[in-house]
Amino acid sequence: MDKERISPRQLTFLVISFTIGSWIVLPSGIEAWQNLWLIMFLSLGQGLGFAYLALLLFRRHPGKTLFEIHEIVYGPLFGKLFSLLFLWFFLQTGAGALAVFVTLLKTTVFTTTPDLALLIPWVIIVVYGCRRGIEVIARSNEPLVLATIGLIIASVFLVLNIFERENLLPLFNLPLSAVLWNSLGIAVFPFGQNVLFLMLLPKVNQPQKVMGAVFRGMVLAGLLLSLLQFLAVGVLGKVGELFVFPTYEFYRMINIGEVLTRLELIPLLNFLTMGFIKIMLCVYTMAVGTAQLFNLRAVQPLFFPLGILILLLTRQIYPSISLHLQYIKDVQPYFGLFFCLLLPLLTLGMSFLRGGPQREMAS
Amino acid sequence: MFEMLWRKLRLAHQRKKTPVSRSRRDLSPNLEANLTAFQEELGASPDLIIRRLTLGPRPGSAGALIYIDGLIDKQVVNQDVLLPLLNEGNWGKGQDVTDLLGYVAQSILAVGEMQTETELRQVVQGLLAGDTILLVDGQAAALLLSTKGWDKRAIQEPEAEQIIQGPHEGFTENLRTNTALLRRKIATAGLHFEEMKLGQRTQTAIAIAYLKGVVNEKLVEEVRLRLKRINIDYILDANYLQEFISDAPFSLFPTLTFTERPDVVAAKLLEGRVAIFVDGTPVVNTVPALLVENFQSPDDYNFPYYYATMIRWFRYLSFSLAVLAPALFVALGSYHQELIPTPLMITLKTATEGTPFPLAIEVVMMGLVFEILREAGVRLARPFGQTISIVGALVIGEAAVTAGLVGAPTIIVIALTAITTFVVPGLLGPGIFLRLIYTILGGVLGAYGILTGMLFTLLHLASLRSFGVPYLAPLAPVIPADLKDVLVRAPIWALRTRPRLIGWPRPQRQPFGFAVDEEEKGEDGHDKG
Numbered sequence: 001m002d003k004e005r006i007s008p009r010q011l012t013f014l015v016i017s018f019t020i021g022s023w024i025v026l027p028s029g030i031e032a033w034q035n036l037w038l039i040m041f042l043s044l045g046q047g048l049g050f051a052y053l054a055l056l057l058f059r060r061h062p063g064k065t066l067f068e069i070h071e072i073v074y075g076p077l078f079g080k081l082f083s084l085l086f087l088w089f090f091l092q093t094g095a096g097a098l099a100v101f102v103t104l105l106k107t108t109v110f111t112t113t114p115d116l117a118l119l120i121p122w123v124i125i126v127v128y129g130c131r132r133g134i135e136v137i138a139r140s141n142e143p144l145v146l147a148t149i150g151l152i153i154a155s156v157f158l159v160l161n162i163f164e165r166e167n168l169l170p171l172f173n174l175p176l177s178a179v180l181w182n183s184l185g186i187a188v189f190p191f192g193q194n195v196l197f198l199m200l201l202p203k204v205n206q207p208q209k210v211m212g213a214v215f216r217g218m219v220l221a222g223l224l225l226s227l228l229q230f231l232a233v234g235v236l237g238k239v240g241e242l243f244v245f246p247t248y249e250f251y252r253m254i255n256i257g258e259v260l261t262r263l264e265l266i267p268l269l270n271f272l273t274m275g276f277i278k279i280m281l282c283v284y285t286m287a288v289g290t291a292q293l294f295n296l297r298a299v300q301p302l303f304f305p306l307g308i309l310i311l312l313l314t315r316q317i318y319p320s321i322s323l324h325l326q327y328i329k330d331v332q333p334y335f336g337l338f339f340c341l342l343l344p345l346l347t348l349g350m351s352f353l354r355g356g357p358q359r360e361m362a363s
Numbered sequence: 364m365f366e367m368l369w370r371k372l373r374l375a376h377q378r379k380k381t382p383v384s385r386s387r388r389d390l391s392p393n394l395e396a397n398l399t400a401f402q403e404e405l406g407a408s409p410d411l412i413i414r415r416l417t418l419g420p421r422p423g424s425a426g427a428l429i430y431i432d433g434l435i436d437k438q439v440v441n442q443d444v445l446l447p448l449l450n451e452g453n454w455g456k457g458q459d460v461t462d463l464l465g466y467v468a469q470s471i472l473a474v475g476e477m478q479t480e481t482e483l484r485q486v487v488q489g490l491l492a493g494d495t496i497l498l499v500d501g502q503a504a505a506l507l508l509s510t511k512g513w514d515k516r517a518i519q520e521p522e523a524e525q526i527i528q529g530p531h532e533g534f535t536e537n538l539r540t541n542t543a544l545l546r547r548k549i550a551t552a553g554l555h556f557e558e559m560k561l562g563q564r565t566q567t568a569i570a571i572a573y574l575k576g577v578v579n580e581k582l583v584e585e586v587r588l589r590l591k592r593i594n595i596d597y598i599l600d601a602n603y604l605q606e607f608i609s610d611a612p613f614s615l616f617p618t619l620t621f622t623e624r625p626d627v628v629a630a631k632l633l634e635g636r637v638a639i640f641v642d643g644t645p646v647v648n649t650v651p652a653l654l655v656e657n658f659q660s661p662d663d664y665n666f667p668y669y670y671a672t673m674i675r676w677f678r679y680l681s682f683s684l685a686v687l688a689p690a691l692f693v694a695l696g697s698y699h700q701e702l703i704p705t706p707l708m709i710t711l712k713t714a715t716e717g718t719p720f721p722l723a724i725e726v727v728m729m730g731l732v733f734e735i736l737r738e739a740g741v742r743l744a745r746p747f748g749q750t751i752s753i754v755g756a757l758v759i760g761e762a763a764v765t766a767g768l769v770g771a772p773t774i775i776v777i778a779l780t781a782i783t784t785f786v787v788p789g790l791l792g793p794g795i796f797l798r799l800i801y802t803i804l805g806g807v808l809g810a811y812g813i814l815t816g817m818l819f820t821l822l823h824l825a826s827l828r829s830f831g832v833p834y835l836a837p838l839a840p841v842i843p844a845d846l847k848d849v850l851v852r853a854p855i856w857a858l859r860t861r862p863r864l865i866g867w868p869r870p871q872r873q874p875f876g877f878a879v880d881e882e883e884k885g886e887d888g889h890d891k892g
Contacts, residue, residue, distance in 0.1 A: 007840070009841075010840065105811055109698065109699065109809065109810070109811070110698075110808075110809070110811065113808075117808070118808075118811065121808065121811070121812065121815040122815070124815070124819075125815050125818050125819055125822070128819060128822060129818075129822045132822055132823075132825070132826040133826075136822060136825045136826040137822075138840075139825040139833060139835065139839040139840050140818075140821045140822050140824075140825035140835075140839050141839075142838075142839045142840060142841045143821075143835075143838050143839050143841070144821075146841070258704075261704070262701065262702045265699060265702055265810055268810075269810060269811075269814045272811070272814055273814070273818060276818055
């Protein structure tokens with residue numbers, strides 16, 4: 001397990017799919033609907049800031065996961081406490097994504113299928129992928145990301161006949177506070193969630209290239225999401241904000257000469273793969289974290305129980321989509337900010353205060 | 364779970380003790396004793412020929428020539444061994460020889476390859492491999508003369524791997540012929556063969572071939588090691604080895620490629636792979652294997668690149684159809700009917716009106732019928748061919764639809780998969796399995812079920828390695844430089860580098876470009892002169 005290594009490019013691809021992950025079907029900051037594609041850039045800037053702080057932390061403690069850094073910085077007891085908090089964060093991130101995709105499947109295609117029938121295959125795949133290890137996840141992620149990028153770029157051409165410029169207007173019609181609030185919403189979800197990669201960075205085979213890889217991944221993901229949002233607004237117009245899954249609705253509208261119609265299934269499946277990767281990363285990180293938290297020697301036996309845990313907890317944490325939307329709108333910015341910015345910042349500060357030996361290790 | 368099983372199996376395998384080697388037995392100086400020993404070893408088989416003769420200048424000593432009828436070239440034994448031995452004139456100069464065998468070997472016999480052995484088992488091995496044994500009374504040694512010669516099949520184009528344009532020769536069952544075929548393709552000193560015997564009872568000759576300087580030495584070492592670890596009674600085909608040395612013995616996908624074509628083996632060696640020949644079968648394995656190799660055909664390189672690229676894409680499409688068409692049909696028909704355009708939907712509905720089974724069962728059933736038909740087509744004796752085709756086409760296809768048992772669209776989908784399955788012969792087995800699994804998943808959970816199945820397959824494929832090389836390379840991990848021979852078939856002059864993960868010891872093929880400049884100049888000069 002320990003010998004597993006991923007290349008910086010694979011890290012970039014993982015960041016892309018993790019960021020695109022569930023946001024692509026259930027965007028945060030939906031009140032700013034028509035400005036979302038512009039706000040995206042603002043959020044990307046904030047997200048990069050968060051990432052920079054987190055990477056500074058990694059640079060101070062190279063080769064250490066976030067949980068190991070916690071123990072170094074706060075000592076065993078408080079370190080473990082902070083790590084537990086993050087464990088919950090990872091679990092919630094994974095459960096959130098799982099809930100989104102299962103709801104998507106349930107509301108669009110499988111209206112009468114019980115939740116469990118959709119969740120179980122999902123968890124089987126996730127556990128199988130985790131058992132194969134991060135290398136395999138990273139490797140199979142590459143073609144999936146390329147396919148997604150291809151799809152998003154192809155949709156530019158698919159919507160040429162239904163894209164209307166008037167739909168983009170009115171632009172800049174939001175008060176500054178709304179802009180900031182919504183940009184923060186996007187900055188913590190999806191960009192901020194990338195704090196999870198702090199657990200995986202030690203597995204990158206060229207540590208000096210980590211920062212570039214993460215930034216590249218986030219920027220690319222931000223551009224892709226912004227592009228897709230731009231198209232969606234252009235096609236759906238103001239009514240887009242009424243949909244729960246605007247991206248899905250957007251692909252439903254594609255109609256080229258009555259030949260290429262009803263294409264929504266293809267993007268749906270494609271985004272599902274991104275979701276699979278995202279949840280796989282969450283479960284994998286949870287397992288790695290748990291193993292470090294309790295000083296377990298092996299990670300392998302943890303995947304299955306954690307898969308069951310996420311399967312059972314998803315519906316407890318996110319019982320319905322309306323509650324989920326409410327959460328994304330009102331709570332997530334605070335909650336996310338705590339984990340994506342405050343905690344890493346605190347750890348970084350403490351690390352600087354303690355100073356000393358870590359710096360020598362770094363050099 | 365599979366890993367655990369495999370570990371257990373391997374343990375069980377190791378626990379078995381290696382068979383006790385029979386005690387060493389040397390030849391005796393007494394000829395009669397040796398002959399009795401031979402007959403003890405081989406029994407009273409009628410094909411064991413012992414020809415007694417007198418050797419040496421008068422009065423001469425008793426000797427015997429032993430061979431197995433049918434394994435030797437009679438012409439050679441009679442003309443080049445017996446005749447010189449019996450010709451008394453030959454003994455003239457050898458009046459005072461003490462080492463009669465040595466003298467015979469040096470000055471009398473007209474056989475190229477020979478060796479002296481003193482151990483009985485070795486001699487018997489040689490005998491069984493087609494050597495002729497010469498024994499002389501008074502000497503505890505035997506001369507093994509290479510007189511191998513048996514009935515062989517002529518070189519033909521392999522039935523399973525036909526091509527339109529290009530060399531039409533294929534390997535045969537004879538190892539020596541096969542290595543020669545390869546040498547005729549690659550006339551460089553770098554082409555090395557290493558031979559070993561495997562199979563406790565069959566003593567099958569195995570040869571590994573590689574291009575020194577191109578191949579990764581560690582790969583050769585690994586192949587050698589894996590072959591040496593094999594402990595088996597008999598090897599009758601290349602697949603026997605394949606199942607032993609495969610990286611993923613429980614995977615559906617083959618992590619070794621096999622071919623019967625010398626040109627294919629030559630091309631793979633030139634990329635830095637290792638080939639494994641097995642005596643007695645025309646099938647040659649090459650390692651490491653990649654998934655994409657199954658989609659490449661020698662014809663790709665014998666036709667213009669744009670055409671080859673197109674054909675290759677048809678192959679990808681065909682395989683996807685072969686695996687996914689029934690599953691998608693079932694998923695669309697039973698879960699996502701709204702995605703089918705209305706006119707088509709009406710046609711489908713009227714066609715399947717009144718059929719008793721759900722779509723999934725219909726498709727799986729007809730799929731099984733087709734697989735059985737295919738298998739029957741392979742096994743049947745030729746005269747029954749017509750019966751099968753009539754029963755298959757008319758009774759099962761036409762009558763089933765007319766009787767209202769299955770819908771006509773189902774038959775069309777099954778027919779489509781039937782054709783497309785054969786486009787990628789290397790993945791026939793995995794294709795059939797995946798098709799069945801995906802169809803069931805499509806019937807249970809629609810497109811979502813198929814997606815989970817495909818993701819599972821993708822993860823599995825990504826976790827496979829063949830002799831250290833990721834099986835899905837160059838797609839996962841993406842290796843942009845290698846995509847030139849995967850997404851397209853780049854022109855030959857653009858295929859400058861070897862696959863990166865395989866040919867990395869010498870990544871660049873030979874100096875690139877159209878004819879060397881000097882030659883062109885020389886030609887020009889010639890023309891002028």
